[in-house]
Amino acid sequence: MQPTTLCLPMDCTYCYLPFRKAKNFMPVAVAEAVAEAVNAWTADDPAFEVVWHGGEPLATGREHLASLMAPFRGVKHSVQTNAALIDDAWCEFLQGHDVHVGVSIDGPADMNAHRVTLSGHPSSRVAMRGIERLRRHGIPYSSIAVVSDPDPASAARFYEFFVELGVTTLGVNIEEEEGVNVGPKTADAGRAAEFWAALADAWRANPVVHLREISRVLNFAGAVLKGQATAPAPASAPWEPLPTIAHDGGVVLLSPELAGFTDDRFGDFTTGNVLKTSLNVLVAEAEQRTPWITEFWKGVDACRATCPYFAFCGGAHPANRYFEHGGRMDGTRTRYCTTAKIALLEGVAHHAREHRH
Template sequence: MNNAEFGPIGLLVIQATSLCNLDCSYCYLPDRQKRKIFDLELLPTLLERIYESPFWGPQLSILWHAGEPLTLPTSYYDEATAILQRHTADLQAQGVVIEQHVQTNATLINADWCDCFRRNQIVVGVSVDGPEDIHDAHRRFRNQRGSHALTMKGIKTLQAHEIPFHAIAVITSAAMEDPERVYRFFRDQGIHHIGFNVEEQEGVHTQSSMQGQSREKQYRSFLSHFWDCNRRDGFPIHLREFDQVLGMIQGEQRLLQNEMNRPYAILSVDAQGNFSTFDPELLSVETERYGLFNLGNIREVSLEAAASSSTFQRLLADMRSGMSRCLKTCDYYGFCGGGNGSNKYWEHGTLDASETCSCRFSSQIPVDVVLERLELESATSP
């Protein structure tokens, strides 16, 4: 095993709880109605597993995600911060940077949560899909009531308390009809840092409203219109998809490898302490081809020992074979680094595959749109 090809672990995704107060139609998680809670007494063990391994690095972002983290009390994150401070003080004194992040649907955010985010220095990500009808078409409570009003109340509370945040919008067919309206929503609501996650076929969500060549054509037009609206207003919105492409063009960043397919670049841990690597979406998922993607439980198995297991070796071999296929056949490899294993599995039934629908939406179309708009602007500028 060549540890130089692994890690460093830069992202630790912890499922604080499996419970979500919403029942979004496109969610890939199977047990979001169950209230399993990550026992914070395991957090020191988890940290020890990371820092006893050869895979740790100079920066670690801890993301509380996969379920709705705010269904737990603020005291949970106060305790987590205290544990982190006690068990990583020496590392941080040596220059290791450790951050906490949370991804939330914002429906539960109030002044107490804003105080919690501030005192624990938690970086906030919010999920909001756009105008009310588009958002509520998929993001509903279990009684089928839409969540948009409460999400926007939470966002306004963050803004009133001057808590910075970024947003993730799941793009569905409902957004395709009026890109100008979607753009105006984010601009006018002061949501200026956004990433678009196109609805995917993944996990228990076996169908997507964005499947098919006609949807890809629509999305290309949608992104082009979004660029034009943004350009017209002086680019008030930082769209992740545009910024990534521009960063590579301008030489500010160079993709060496996709962290989703580099072993131990990401470590994901569920509420029961089971862990996996590669895509967080693979955690605790039962599949026909691979069984569980889990590599063990942090109580019982070290990260290095798990990397020697037959389960891991099979996943790694198929992942690398799929990346090799991408390298040989795809002109966009330098941008995406070989694609995401979860998308390959859910679309092709194996990690040993190349192009996916997700590749086209997340990489190919954004690259094409940015290059087309830049060429058009260059041709028409004085």
């Protein structure tokens, strides 16, 4: 759910969002339309989660965000925030609404240099101020970090930063070429694999943080060794529906990074709008309503037929295919899957070989 496109006070250099400086806010009617479908789904899935992300969800304001959350029943609410706006009042709101908090920060100040404010200033100080308020109120939180330079020499210091923050879970994303963040990225596969191996070394030495990517590899390896199915985990499989609801009610499936973009062949990438059609229908009829998904399936089939890593990653994700392959969805390997999936598997495998005794 995108309560607003506005991202205050940030202007990260790698951000893919095209309208992050625009004050677009989600009407309550959109949330009510989504909740009509979601409240029925929660009967079958009591762990159902609604994630509010943006833009910066806290830029929506407490009163309006509360009104957007109000129609939902039996769901777990989460926010993914840059933490800059968090004060005591927000902490009380998050606790009062039982909201899980995810903080976006990329590590120590020198590694966080791509996360700058709208005025071009470093953001680490304001982010850490918000994080300190979360800690003071006893609010647990996870983190997502973007790594623009997967330097193996920095992996241990990177990991220990999050240990010291006391995060519950850490997700690590290699910077992607998508949306308005265009241009070739410099990370090569070999260096990325060394980074993942060094990160696994740091985690093994002090395994107090749940490291999302390491867990994916270990779960995959465990399934292989036990002769179990090795379908990619929902969080990493590109074919999971994962509907993203834009601020205006438009629904983008499979890839939230496509929200807000248009294409001569594919239009605005949405399957429709919840203000006009039930979310149940938009999910069930996605392929008929969205021509890019059919082309994407061809790419998944091509990955399955040609890539030995398919069982782990499930094929390149839609946005990476689209933005790296000149607007095509049926391409195969991307720079992102090379550095963030293949290198991840090889790096953790190298770590395991080095520590097998």
